[in-house]
Amino acid sequence: MTTPMQTFSRHDLTDLFRSLAERMAAEQSYLAELDGEIGDADHGVAMAGGFGAAARALFDADGGGQTLAQGLSLAASTLLNAVGATTGPLYASALLRAGQALGDEDRVPFDRLPGVVIAMAEGIAARGHGRPGDKTMVDAWSPAAHAARAGLAAGMAPAQILRQAAHAALEGAQATRAMMAARGRAARLGPRSIGHLDPGAVSAAALLDCLASWAEGQGRAP
């Protein structure tokens, strides 16, 4: 008897977003504190509020026969309208790309998940025109996407790839401390932005860590 191939379903999407929302709520005050140093201190509220609203919307629509693409599109528009700001459009673009990557099915093989990281990174780069080294969330997403590509090329297991991506994102977020902001509100601080972590990169690393943990938990589940 073979074990059934593990899949990622629309219901799993709801569960994943619940985890992401919980994680962002837990990080809210830390992110606000980081953003207070070089921004306007709203990043914690934006991330917690945005992912919280998206998680609720996904929960409410769960069981309604949505495809993964429809679910992620709902998450994108809910997050955008709950948040606005810079975070809203950037993560909305990321989630729309993730939806395109997963397509019009209500479940896909689990090994499609690393592709979501790559799609989200592309969505963010396309919307914000940011480059690595600008001291933005791109400094976490871009290394994560590279790690995901490398993991896929090496034929690693999905959860392992996601862990590797999360690790790369964390390293990237840490590296923003030495960067001078070239984009976003902190750019107006110029050299004074050096020495501070970028809150957008830190929250991205937390999201990716949460995604990896969620995937690892799925692997262990009976």
Added chain:
Amino acid sequence: MPHSDAPPLRFGDDPLLWAAWLYYQDGLTQAEIATRMGVSRPSVNSYLADARTRGIVSIEIDPERFRALSIAKAMQDHFGLDDCLVIPSGGTGSPLIDRLGAAGAQVLSRLARSGDTIAVTWGRTMLSLANRIGRGGLQDLRVVQATGGTTAKIPWTPEACATRLAEALGARSIPISAPAIVSSPDMRALLMREPVVAEQMAILAQANRIVLGISSLRPESTIHSSGFFDGPGMQGQYHAAVGSIAGRLIAARGEPVDGPLEGRTIGVDLAALKTVPCRIGVAGGMDKVQAILAALRGGYVNVMVTDADTARAILTAEGHEDGPARPVAAAPAALPERVRIKKFLNRPQDAVNETVEGALLAHQGLLAPITGAPRALRAVDGARPGKVGLVIGGGSGHEPGFFGYLGRGLADAVAIGNVFAAPPPDPILAATLAADGGAGVLHIFGNFSGDVMNFETAAEMATARGIRVRTVVTTDDIASAPVDARAARRGVAGNVFVFKIAGAACDRMLPLETCAALALRANARCHTMGIALEPGASLESGKPSFRLGPDDMEIGVGVHGERGIARARLTTADEATDLIVDRILDEMRPAEGDRVALLVNSLGATPQMELYILNRRLRQRLRARGVGVHRTLIGHYYTSLDMAGVSITALHLDDELTALLDHPCSAPAWTQGGRP
């Protein structure tokens, strides 16, 4: 001068003071002083020592230089360097590259010995060093190119740097007679077997000293102009790289970055570089902080030459804090900082909606809701057929911005975001539809990335519905970017004037293009700068958004509780006004007899009383410059929650702007009569 062993009268009978004077001021030797004073030389020596311990003489080092010395020491300790030279940053005089080159030349001259083989990389700083080093009379020196050459059309090629340095030192110059990057690993292998190249590479391997530049990978850096990265998709291979040394790439922690170029590069590699006993890195500049930090972490440099600002930023990035040079007497205990600010709130997350609800009730005859869009409002006397619609918007926390500027002669509809967060596209679209009178709609908002993205999306959605939209992004905050980067500046309290000019133009039924052009002109002639005394406090946490010491003020703050461009000691009202006026006049360059409109704006917690005090000095300064004031707005017009502070805006008027400014309007925050 008569010799006498009695001290001149002015020293009284204090031999310590006399000895110190002769030594430090007159520059005599201790022996000469002994003769002059009629005492023994050891006595003079002890007089001088006593003079220092008793504080008669205090030795003072120029603070800038002292700072550089202490930073150099911290760099050396933190990164385990053999030596470090930090030159003072900025100031007047020559550009940083020139001064770094001179400092690098000084270090190399000091360290170089006869018989050395010195490798040198390329770049602006290396050429600057080579141009500034003097011949030190050393013998049997060899200078060797650290890499192959390039054909890039730049003056600081590897060939030029090595040749110039060899000439200056009177050394034998050894080139690498091959390109730095060749077409394939096979070609590299082939070239390396060429006897000439092989011999040159063997000499490079004998280098006992290397002078190296450190390049950042930022778009403006040397590496991009040197031809090293040419070729499609090349940069994509190196996503982890943050810096480059001798054409080799390194990541944030200094690890080598491998990629297809690695096997095609001719020159010293990173492993070989680390075996060179003396590795002198010369680099500086804020854009290079990350790259230099990576080079230091990787141990590629053991003698560092940089400038104070760069070194400080590197240490800050490593979590090192500038301490005082020596323990100072404990300052009197400061008053406790405000740690939690009291506010009238129900649930913080309801604050924006409750604000809108209260505003609608307070301004019943002026503001109305838009059905289906809780975060968009319209003016009761707003859109009408044939009139260009004016839509404004932005985050909350700026009250009476933005809905306070809805009404006849001002804006027709507003989109309202969360606190300090741009509104999403949906309410902006709803506002646009509500403002549309068939003649097009003008969007005006401050220059923040979130506002730009969300308004852009909403404008596309409106265009898809057949509404013509023009956009004017305000950029009046002169402290937020230099004048040549005007487009990067924030839009702050000057918004109020830009809304007014545009609103009047729309009310006069001018066409869309004209309204937009007038708004652009008002923005270009608007100059704002702010100073904060206390940060605002977040609604969620009640905590201040940044820390400001009891005697500090923050200059050039924005309107979102974000920090400013610099911190300074708290001064008087007049001096604070001068700080702002100096900058505004510098940029505005008014002619005598020109007229302005003024906005003296509280950032939230600063009371009207202080605004009047500031306004008094503002008018003194303008009168002295011969500038007339046509109209003054003073009060809470564009706030930043409860930040204590002020912003001053001057709108440089011309006849057309004056007429539009005087046009009547009727809005919650600005009502004035006059001839319609």
